Amino acid sequence: MEMPTFAETLEAHKAMVFSIAWHVLRDRSAAEELAQDVFLQLHCSWRSMKSREHIVFWLRKVATHRALDQVRKRNNRPETSLEETGEPTVLERMQDSLLSSYLERMIASLPDRQRAAIVLRYQEDMAPDEIARVLDMNVSTVKTLITRGLDLLRSKTKYRLGVQSERGDRHDGV
Amino acid sequence: MTAFEDALRKAMARREPPAGFTARVLAKTEDRGEKAKNWISRIFSWRLAPVLAVVLLLSAGITYQRHERQVRGERAKQELLVALRIAGSKLRDVRIHVQQVEQ
Numbered sequence: 001m002e003m004p005t006f007a008e009t010l011e012a013h014k015a016m017v018f019s020i021a022w023h024v025l026r027d028r029s030a031a032e033e034l035a036q037d038v039f040l041q042l043h044c045s046w047r048s049m050k051s052r053e054h055i056v057f058w059l060r061k062v063a064t065h066r067a068l069d070q071v072r073k074r075n076n077r078p079e080t081s082l083e084e085t086g087e088p089t090v091l092e093r094m095q096d097s098l099l100s101s102y103l104e105r106m107i108a109s110l111p112d113r114q115r116a117a118i119v120l121r122y123q124e125d126m127a128p129d130e131i132a133r134v135l136d137m138n139v140s141t142v143k144t145l146i147t148r149g150l151d152l153l154r155s156k157t158k159y160r161l162g163v164q165s166e167r168g169d170r171h172d173g174v
Numbered sequence: 175m176t177a178f179e180d181a182l183r184k185a186m187a188r189r190e191p192p193a194g195f196t197a198r199v200l201a202k203t204e205d206r207g208e209k210a211k212n213w214i215s216r217i218f219s220w221r222l223a224p225v226l227a228v229v230l231l232l233s234a235g236i237t238y239q240r241h242e243r244q245v246r247g248e249r250a251k252q253e254l255l256v257a258l259r260i261a262g263s264k265l266r267d268v269r270i271h272v273q274q275v276e277q
Contacts, residue, residue: 006203010196018191032191036199043203103185122179123186154178 006046009055010039016056016124017063023119024067026108034070038063060124061134064116071112106153114149121146 004012017038021031041062042055049055107118113135120131128146132139 007200010199014195015188015190018195019188022189023186032195035191036202039199040202040206099181100185103182107186119186122182123188
């Protein structure tokens with residue numbers, strides 16, 4: 001398959017890179033800055049790109065690692081810890097967008113590596129072995145991170161959002 | 175997929191970056207390209223020509239000097255070998271003469 005141009009790649013993957021940064025950092029301007037830096041780095045490394053798949057893998061990997069580095073540098077464990085996160089109101093039970101917003105806040109309260117694994121799993125719909133390659137980890141570590149992350153999220157939401165915990169289904173497609 | 179995971183997927187849907195993102199990135203890449211070009215053209219500008227000429231002359235001079243030293247060394251070596259050969263033949267003559275006198 002023919003290689004796309006840099007401009008085409010930017011247009012096709014900007015939402016992916018920005019969203020990874022946004023979900024890990026939870027800061028719009030920092031996410032935009034990071035996404036810009038990732039694309040500038042891609043521009044510099046453009047000649048070493050071998051295929052469309054390679055570009056997507058590279059973008060996901062660089063965006064995730066840069067976002068994690070930034071979180072560690074800032075030592076910005078999210079503004080909202082799991083315990084501090086407010087409980088949703090009755091209105092939230094009824095409105096999907098509010099539920100999403102609540103879940104996003106909950107995800108932001110996860111530890112860094114769990115958060116990155118959950119972002120790649122549910123935003124990018126990646127399989128654990130793909131996530132393992134992006135995060136430079138074992139597949140079993142990734143599965144553990146996702147399972148623990150989901151358990152944490154469930155423990156906070158199961159009674160409050162009317163979403164059953166479905167603990168019976170422990171594998172969660174991981 | 176569970177309902178919980180479904181809710182997670184919805185919550186984590188991709189979102190578009192702020193308006194003008196593409197233009198800003200492309201402008202930055204062009205800016206970088208321009209800077210790189212300027213840097214290269216600055217290096218090869220005429221202002222640097224005298225410096226390059228001096229460097230060239232110096233390196234040529236050094237190379238010539240090395241070559242001259244090598245040629246001189248070779249010549250001295252040849253002369254020494256000839257001298258040794260002459261001295262050797264003279265010694266042989268003297269030894270033959272001494273043997274004749276002794277007999």
